[in-house]
Amino acid sequence: MESTLNKYRKDNREQIKQHMKEVFEKQRLEREKQKEEARIKQREYRAEHREELLEKRKAYYQKKKEEINQKQIEYKAENKEKLQAQQKQYREEHAEELKQKRNEKNTCDCGATFVRSFKKRHEATKKHQNFINK
Numbered sequence: 171m172e173s174t175l176n177k178y179r180k181d182n183r184e185q186i187k188q189h190m191k192e193v194f195e196k197q198r199l200e201r202e203k204q205k206e207e208a209r210i211k212q213r214e215y216r217a218e219h220r221e222e223l224l225e226k227r228k229a230y231y232q233k234k235k236e237e238i239n240q241k242q243i244e245y246k247a248e249n250k251e252k253l254q255a256q257q258k259q260y261r262e263e264h265a266e267e268l269k270q271k272r273n274e275k276n277t278c279d280c281g282a283t284f285v286r287s288f289k290k291r292h293e294a295t296k297k298h299q300n301f302i303n304k
């Protein structure tokens with residue numbers, strides 16, 4: 171014997187299916203509406219509190235920056251020898267590359283060309299000084 175409910179389900183399968191579809195669709199639309207409303211509210215909030223939020227973000231980054239700097243200082247102090255060894259190794263492995271870089275010809279804004287490793291010396295020249303003091 172079939173229960174009344176089962177019989178009802180069987181007889182109305184299509185209608186039930188259709189009904190469920192409509193219910194789901196309604197729920198979906200409701201969710202989207204809520205999402206959109208939340209977005210609008212958020213946007214309004216951001217617009218109203220623009221300055222405040224900007225300040226907060228700045229303060230956050232400032233704080234983070236200090237933290238990061240502090241960590242870097244600590245890390246460097248704790249790993250001084252290791253870092254020096256790494257630098258030494260890097261210099262040795264890239265000796266040729268670094269040498270080329272040092273000997274790269276640069277054209278200065280003043281029009282003169284100089285080798286990179288003599289940048290400081292070039293910047294002290296009369297020609298360059300005349301140019302930047304113009």
Ligand SMILES: [Zn+2]
Binds near residue numbers: 297298
């Ligand atoms: Zn120059």
